[in-house]
Amino acid sequence: MSSDPNKKIWLLFDCLDWRLHPQLENHFLERHDGCDLCITAGSLKGLIEEPTRAYFLNQIEISKKLHNCQGIILTMHMDCGAYGGSESFKDKETEIEHYKNILEQAKTIILSAYPDTTIEKYIIELEHSYVGWESKPIYVG
Ligand SMILES: [Zn+2]
Numbered sequence: 001m002s003s004d005p006n007k008k009i010w011l012l013f014d015c016l017d018w019r020l021h022p023q024l025e026n027h028f029l030e031r032h033d034g035c036d037l038c039i040t041a042g043s044l045k046g047l048i049e050e051p052t053r054a055y056f057l058n059q060i061e062i063s064k065k066l067h068n069c070q071g072i073i074l075t076m077h078m079d080c081g082a083y084g085g086s087e088s089f090k091d092k093e094t095e096i097e098h099y100k101n102i103l104e105q106a107k108t109i110i111l112s113a114y115p116d117t118t119i120e121k122y123i124i125e126l127e128h129s130y131v132g133w134e135s136k137p138i139y140v141g
Contacts, residue, residue: 005068007033007034007067008032008033008034008070009032009033009034009035009036009063009067009068009069009070010028010032010034010035010036010069010070010071010072010073011035011036011037011038011059011060011063011069011071011072011073012024012025012028012035012036012037012038012072012073012075013038013039013043013044013047013072013073013074013075013106014037014038014039014043014075014077014124015039015040015041015042015043015075015076015077015080015082016039016040016041017077017080017081019126019133019135020077020124020126020133020135023133023134023135024075024124024135024137025037027135027137028073028137032070034067035073036063036067036069038056038059038063041081041082042080042082042083043074043075043076043077043080043082044074044076044102044103044105044106045082045083045102047106047109047110048102048105048106048109053109057109057110057113060072060110060113060114060117064114070118071117071118071119071120072110072117072118072119072120073119073120073122074103074106074107074119074120074121074122075121075122075123075124075137076099076102076103076122076123076124077099077123077124077125077126077135078092078095078096078099078123078124078125078126079126080099083098096123099123100121100123100140103121103122103123103140103141104121107119107121120139120141121139121140121141122137122138122139122140123137123138123140124136124137124138125137125138
């Protein structure tokens, strides 16, 4: 075990989009002692797609084994380039439904491999202001 056993570490899945970082990690670090990170284009895209699923499930295995991971935070962000960005959706509601569906699929996949896992799902709103990009995680279950 390469971490302090008293620390409550969670595993955070998020997209590599630069607009999210490091704000997103900092947001979740306010509630957890630490977060292992699984950062790839499209966040959960690789987990829900069959050819790459095993690799992503192995990341969960590693986080549990090495850091006694307490739970998993699943995120999908608005305007994700891996899904064509916001312009590829009819409207904001359609985009949100699309990401909610991916989050639910990912949760089902993880629970079938690790039934006792605590999972939180978030959609990340992105807003641009004079200070730069702001990411706002919205809890969706
Ligand atoms: Zn993205």
